[in-house]
Amino acid sequence: MVNARPAAKPTEAELTLLNVLWKMGPATVRQVHDEVSNYQKTGYTTVLKILQIMHEKALVIRDESNRAHVYAAANSETHTQSSLIKDLISKAFGGSTSKLVMRAIDDSTSAKEINDIRQLLDSLDK
Structure with a gap:
């Protein structure tokens, strides 16, 4: 789970999603969105875009083996x-x-x- 290269510092929005992933474990965009929606209004596409950016920044890893990509925190x-x-x-x-x-x-x-x-x-x- 620990990434070999140092990851960029997460923004506040990215930390929100990381907290969800640390709590839930690996999850789809839909699962992350559903959890975040319990306490703040956020669109599905916003969550998707933030997770994509986080993947580019090496904050999350992405399993692309299924149709619905599964994201997990790259670091504890x-x-x-x-x-x-x-x-x-x-x-x-x-x-x-x-x-x-x-x-x-x-x-x-x-x-x-x-x-x-x-x-x-x-x-x-x-």
């Missing part, structure tokens, strides 16, 4: 998230992970989330 959700975070840290936080974390943890962070973060940090220390 974790891989894509890591790539986006690394890019954000580099561009917006001068390469500083701690600046990103300090910015992400603000007054709106719940006590439970802070506790989860503490547990994660403790497990990394061990």
Whole structure:
């Protein structure tokens, strides 16, 4: 599932479709469209075009063995998230992970989330 060459950074619309593919697994354009239509108004041809562009950008792979092409994410959700975070840290936080974390943890962070973060940090220390 992991693509050998680095994929381009997905746009917001592409991330929407990637989230559907990560959730559903390989799917036809119709299946992706039906899922996206549950929470936003999008035309079938729009989903098709975005998936075609994503294929050109190596964000998805396409199985053309059947009449209805089946699309799948070229990289895992974790891989894509890591790539986006690394890019954000580099561009917006001068390469500083701690600046990103300090910015992400603000007054709106719940006590439970802070506790989860503490547990994660403790497990990394061990």
